[in-house]
Amino acid sequence: MEYMGIERDRLHFSWVSSAEATKFITVVKEVTAAVKALGPATKFVKDRRQVS
């Protein structure tokens, strides 16, 4: 994704077991913080008129 021009922080991968609630919370916090820092996406966006 980064190679084709999508900011690295927009895409996250993680492995969280159903028993790892704390890890899940940490990951969600990290992801939202990283994406918020980038601001709204401008690339790869279609508005609703284009979709329907």
Place this chain on the structure above:
Amino acid sequence: MIGYIDKIREISLKLLNEEKVDMVIGYRKGSLPMMTEPCFVKRPEDVETLIWDSNCRINLAAYLMDRKEKIGIVAKGCDSRNIINHLVENKIKREQLVIIGAPCKGMIDKKAVALQFGQDIDEYQETEDQITVKGGGTEKTFQKVDVLQENCAICNHRNPVVYDELAGDLVEEQTDIDRYEDIRKIEAMDIDEKWNFFEDMLSPCIRCYACRNACPLCYCPTCFVDESKPQWVGKSNDPNDTRTFHFLRAFHCAGRCTDCGACERACPMDIPVRLLTKKLGKDCLDIYGWEAGLDPEQRPPLDTFKPDDPNVGIK
């Protein structure tokens, strides 16, 4: 490579006469100069139609999927690697095949020659190192090395990886080549430059899917772009949809692509689609030390799990 013709015909005749194969897949002369077509020889008397020159660009492995008969097939380095892919993916059985290996010094880029010649080409001749084209009352001679297809110029598997017969002596492999110069150039761009680069590169795309159809890896009964329930990707040539198509197709070929160049050759709009597949080839090499189509016993890295796989990008 010139002398291969007689040898290919001789081997094919023997295989057909001894009924070791039901047909031989090779090349025959096309309807225009510098063009060849795939050709399926089933009768011994037809082996004379088989030819070999520096225009045998087509990847013949694309004609093997799900065949039931016994087949002799002419295979360059890239073709042989795609045959291995098919063996790994159970698209054909090794026992069905007699592979006629054709060590290859690279195929000519027809468009590059036409462009440099500037005339319609009426006649074509080649020697071991040179080609001569004639047309419009003039003629021009090119060194083969100057007009090779880009993927051939950076090829590091010229000899067939697997074969039963050989059409000629094995050739020297290229070792001092830099396969990924163009990819590194893109990797070094900043994020907006990258986005705009691909936006420009893909803008001529007419979504004809010729790249997919020519690809020996693209054999799904229904391609994801043709499915409508669910519809994974829009069917128009909206830039987002076009990008999704190219990007996903490249991912489907990750760890399988042999850089045979079929996609780029098929493209009527001259889009360098290999910049996507090659990037994934580079990643597979960097991350897993993997090159596609070298070993029939190993499955591609994105298809297997090993405890010591590197954790790329996973938190």
